[in-house]
Amino acid sequence: MKILKVETNKKKYIDLLLLADEEEKMIDKYLERGEMYILDDNGVKAECVVTDEGNGILEIKNIATLPNWHKQGYGKKLIEFIIKKYSKNYLVIQVGTGDSPTTIPFYEKCGFKKSHIIKDFFIKNYDKPIIENGVQLVDMIYLKKILKRGE
Numbered sequence: 001m002k003i004l005k006v007e008t009n010k011k012k013y014i015d016l017l018l019l020a021d022e023e024e025k026m027i028d029k030y031l032e033r034g035e036m037y038i039l040d041d042n043g044v045k046a047e048c049v050v051t052d053e054g055n056g057i058l059e060i061k062n063i064a065t066l067p068n069w070h071k072q073g074y075g076k077k078l079i080e081f082i083i084k085k086y087s088k089n090y091l092v093i094q095v096g097t098g099d100s101p102t103t104i105p106f107y108e109k110c111g112f113k114k115s116h117i118i119k120d121f122f123i124k125n126y127d128k129p130i131i132e133n134g135v136q137l138v139d140m141i142y143l144k145k146i147l148k149r150g151e
Contacts, residue, residue: 001041003081010036016047020064023126030061037081039074046074050082056091058082058147063095079110087147094144098122098130098137112143 006013010031014024016038021027034049046065053059060082065074083093094115097103104114121140122130130137 001039001077003037003039003078006036006038006047010049013038013044013047016044016064016066017049017062019067020062022128022130026125027062034061037078039078041074045069045072046078048078048082050086050093052090053094058086058090058093060093060095075106076110083145083147090147092144093147094142096121096140096142098132099139099141100132100135100137102133104141104143107143110145112145115142115144117141 013036014027017027017031018024030051031049034051036047036049038044039046039048044066046069047063048060049062051059051061060079063075063078065072086093093112095107095112096118097107118140120138122137
């Protein structure tokens, strides 16, 4: 298993990116300014895009694992890699997600704690309703993890 940085042609992985963010126009807002990584384990299984949000904040904008490979630890491996790679240069890593019974516990298991909410984010920013596990996503839930500089 290896994690590789994608420097060019990030849209090559659009099908994987769309698993985590259902509208390409939203992906376009962060993809080129973000740093993208893929996890390859006899083929690409997962991806992650992170952005510098200023003031020592790194944000996970997109992280996805191919459905056939869920619950194999690939997402957690990517987060562990990102934390190790960026902890010397950032104070906080954050992620915004829908209020989903699958994603919130995943981030909490990775050491993130709920931080704040952006009301009606998914209604105001997406053309079509996003339904996850039979529930329409409305608010963006932010979770964060404090990173320690210099470790």
